[in-house]
Amino acid sequence: MSEEIVYANLKIQDSDKKEETQKSDKCGAKVSSAASHSQPKIVWILILLCLLLFIGMGILGGIFYTTLATETIKSNQLQSVKEELQENVSLQLVHNLNNSKKIKTLSAMLQNIATQLCRELYNKEPEHKCKPCPKGSEWYKDSCYSQLSRYATWQESVMVCSARNASLLKLTNKDVLEFIKYKKLRYVWLALSPRKNPIQYPLSEKIFLSEEFERSTDDIDKMYCGYIGRVNIYYTYCSNQNNIICEETASKVQVESVLSGLPEGGMYL
Known part of the structure; x- marks a missing residue:
């Protein structure tokens, strides 16, 4: 079971x-x-x-x-x-x-x-x-020349021309020689540096030796300065008196002044 x-x-x-x-x-x-x-x-x-x-x-x-x-x-x-x-x-x-x-x-x-x-x-x-030059001056080539009606020492002449923004004659180019010969200038101071000894040499195209005035510590009255005398350049005491001619560069001609200055009929004949 x-x-x-x-x-x-x-x-x-x-x-x-x-x-x-x-x-x-x-x-x-x-x-x-x-x-x-x-x-x-x-x-x-x-x-x-x-x-x-x-x-x-x-x-x-x-x-x-x-x-x-x-x-x-x-x-x-x-x-x-x-x-x-x-x-x-x-x-x-x-x-x-x-x-x-x-x-x-x-x-x-x-x-x-x-x-x-x-x-x-x-x-x-x-x-x-x-x-293009100051009144009373002469226009020749590219320069203006003002001849003053007075005599002065070389140093006085330098100061007079400086006051006019000009200088004494500078023998730097043929135009200056032409002007000198054309005007037959004599006894005119030149912008040559003063020297201690007097010399002379001919005025020709070979002498382009003009120098700017160089101030010297020496007594200027005891030195010699250059001037024109006929066909030569001479040196004399700077305290002597000679003629003054101031030189400056001519300005450009103003076209308007030329046109306004022409007569109604045109150019002068």
Whole structure:
């Protein structure tokens, strides 16, 4: 009897284990079935995302290419405009330079013509308003010569001419020699530096040796100063008295003064 009971219990336990095993098999089957159903959805979602990403990249690439092409065209246009402007500026500069040269040439020609006309007017009227020299002076070549009606020592003569913004005659070029010979000047002080010993030498084109006055610590009254005497240059005591002629550079002839000074009928005949 007891053996039958033990057998019955074992049978019941076996049946319970079978039921549990069957249940667990059923649950695993359900889980695996659910998992197998969810995997295709994830794959399709991933594929869709990849497609969207690819499409987005394509759109962005197209936008980038279009923008790059547009900016390249604009850059090329700006470069063309820049080059054109630079060329125009260069041409304008060349044109202005040529015009400037022409203006300078015309101005020089006009100045020469005005100077020639003024000389003609000056020859007929020594105090014509176009004369580029102080009143009472003589216009010769490019210099103005003012002869003062007085005698003075060499040092006094230097001071008198300095007060007039001029100097004593300077033997620095042929024009001065021509003026001296033309006027037959005599006993006129020269702008030569005082010397300690008297000398004399001929007045010729070889003597362009005039020097600016250099102040000396020695007593000027005991030194010798140069003056013109006929065709020679002599040195005498600086304290002696001679004629004074002051020399200064002539100003430019003013074109307006020449034009306003012409008679209504034109140039003097």
